[in-house]
Structures are given as structure tokens and as C-alpha cells.
Amino acid sequence: MTISVVLADDHVLMRQGVSQMIEADPDLTVVGECGDGVELIDQTLRLTPDVVVMDISMPKMSGLVAIDKLLSQRPDTRILVLSMHDEVEYVEAMQGAGAKGYLLKESSGDELIAAIKKVAQGKTVFPNADTGQSEISPAARRLSPLSALTRREREVFFLVAAGNTSKKIAELLDMSLKTAENHRSNIYKKLNVSSSAELIRMAGKAGLLE
Amino acid sequence: MSNNSTAHDLQEILRQQALLKRRLDEEEQALTSLAKRLWAQQETEKARLSRELHDGVGQLLTGLTRRLQGLSKTSPELDELCNIAELALSDVRQLSRMMSPTILDDLGLKPAIKWLCRNLFEHETADIQVSVELDLDIPKDISILLFRISQEALVNCVKHSHASKVTLSLASHHNVIRLDIADNGDGFDPTSIEPGIGLTSIADRAKAFDAEYTLTSTPGKGTRTTIKVPV
């Protein structure tokens, strides 16, 4: 049993790439390709594919409106959205509109094939809910991020922000490597960062880097 | 005879007044439509810059990140460089999206506003509460208007207010949409500040769309921005 697919994306190169990936799998076949929402509806109603694979941003009719129209005319249409947007609002909107799956364009060919097959079987494929909420508690970052640090920690903070390694910091502040690393990990904990990169960015945002 | 000529004069004055009034209305209309066109032009320009940022610096940083990722694990230092490159890439993407929010075209005003709030307050100490209740179709230009005003007002809350709580509510009632953004922060004296681009652009945009705009702020008592726009 081959699974038939209609593919909609206004970006021709992208569409060709995806089409080739799908065709390369013996169980899948592309029965229609189109570049806008209006054509998508027309083709889907005419060709009745097992799965629709579609982009969101398309000319003439946006993907969201197209999904709405498709499902009102053919409620059992199985739709897999293929999108460049990794934001939770996108995933929620598409799920809410009735899509059966959501996959990022940067996914591998294998992931795409697997997703199409799942959707064809009536299963759903959505990324793990990444709410984008950080665990940083508001209280942990009062107005000056440095107020939570001891004087020694502040010195270490600025040296880390300036890009120094723990070894170098130990040297500069005349302490053991172990102590320097302890300070560093305490600072990370207090400021709720997990790397020197994050610390630098945070320091930059707080206007602490000259 | 003299009565007649007075009546005639009066009629002439009234006629000229009506003419002037019509001219004035026309001028005002022309100005409003010019203002609207200028805002539309600015959005197009921002969209172009946003694309350039995304496709230019964004692609370079993507390339850089990929190569660093390929190298990393060989030393902790490389790992850190890789982290910095990743952060730079995500900042550029974020900037590009803020500049031209495709989410507004793709999903509409409600998700776009939620997205805006989430992004602006993700790393802030303040809590943001959002409520959006819209039961009518909003024209594209009004959506952009409401999105941009929200953006300016919220960025001000983040930058200046030191608030612990910010609320945004957007609701339609009959044919009027009401946008309300309030913080419980420092507040300021509106008569004594130097308005920057933010407050000026809120006022100008509101005017171009015949929207009613009120800014209330009191030192120590927070700031509230209210917009009522007819649809």
C-alpha cells in the first residue's frame, strides 16, 4: 500500500528537495505539488491524498486559512505541517486548526518520512511542548544581578565575563584552581546561568561590560 | 434694500465658510492618508532589513556555528566559543523576527501578541499577564498598528519601569478595539520627560488611524497606555 502525498510549498527548491526525499522511499509517492493555498485545496479535493504536507507562509491564502477550508470540505484530511518556525505559538495554532503533525524544515529526511507514515496511520506528530518558559525565577534576578554575589564572587564574575579561564583567574586572584572553580560554579548558580557564554550575554544585557 | 444686501453678504460668508471647511477636511484626509502610507512604507523597509539580517549575518553565523560544532568537544574552550556563536545566532534571529513579525501574517494578531509578550519577558524579572478577546476580523493595517504600539509600550515597561507586574489586555467591543497596557513600576511625570521615538511613534500611529490614545503615569504609581481604535 503506497501512501500518496500532496505537497505544498511556495519555495520551489525546498519543494523539489522534499519531493525527492519522499519519492526515494518505496512506500511513499507524491501525487501533486503546488505553490499556494488555493491550488492546495483544489489538488487535495481532486487527488484525495493520504497525507498533505504543507508550509505555512504561502501566497494567495495562508496555510492557516487553507487548513481551515480543507478540513471544512474534507474533514478527514491528514495534514503534516512542515515549517521553519520553532516557536510554540506556531505549533499550537496548527494543532488547534486541526493539523495532525508539525515538523521543522531542518529535520532530516528520515524524520520526515517517519512523520508522514505516522500521520498516514492516523497518529499525531508534534514536538515536545517547549513552552519557551525559562526556569529562572523572577526573584533570582533582582535589579542588579550582582547584588546576590559576595565581593570575591564579583571579582571572579568580571574576570569570567572578560573571558578568562578558571586557571587564569586562580592565577590573577592568587587562589587555588579548585577555589576559583568553586566561585565560578556558585556564581553560575546564583545568576542562574549554565555557561560563561550565558554569563557574558547576561552581563552585556545588564550593561556590565564596557 | 439694505436688508437684502446684508442677507446676501451673510449667505456669501456662509458659503465661503463651508468651502473652507471642506478644504480643511480634504487636507486633513490627505494628511491622514499620507501618514498611513508612511507607516506602511516603514513596515516594508523593516521587512527588507529583517530579511537581510536573517539571510546575511544570520547565514554567516549559521555557517560559523556549524563549523564550531564540528570542531568542539576537542577542547572546553572551543565548546564555549561554540556557545557564544549559538547565542549570537539566536539573538540575530530574534532581532530579525522582532523587526518584521511574520507571525502576524501567518497566524494573526492574537498569537502574535502572545509571542511578543513571551519573547520580551522571557528573561525579565517582571511577570506579564496577557488577555486577548477578539471577536471580529481585524484588517491587516490595524493589526500592525496594535502590534507595534504594544511592542513600543512593552519595551518601555521592560526598559524603564522596574515593574514586578505588567498586564496587556486586548478586547473588542462593538466596533471598537481597546488595547490596555499597564505596569506597576516607577511611573514618571509625562509633562517633564523628553519623549523618545517610542512615545512619539505611539502617538503618531494612533493619530493616523483615528485612534484615541491616553497615557497615564504617576511617579511611584506605574504607567498605563490605552488605545481605542475604531474598526
Ligand SMILES: Nc1ncnc2c1ncn2[C@@H]1O[C@H](COP(=O)(O)OP(=O)(O)OP(=O)(O)O)[C@@H](O)[C@H]1O
Ligand atoms: N512604562 C514606563 N515606565 C517608566 N518610565 C517610562 C515608561 N515609558 C516611558 N517612560 C519614560 O518616558 C521616556 C520616553 O519614552 P520613549 O519610549 O518615548 O523613549 P525611550 O524609551 O527613552 O527611547 P526609544 O526612542 O528607544 O523608545 C523614557 O525615557 C522613560 O523615561
Ligand SMILES: [Mg+2]
Ligand atoms: Mg521607548
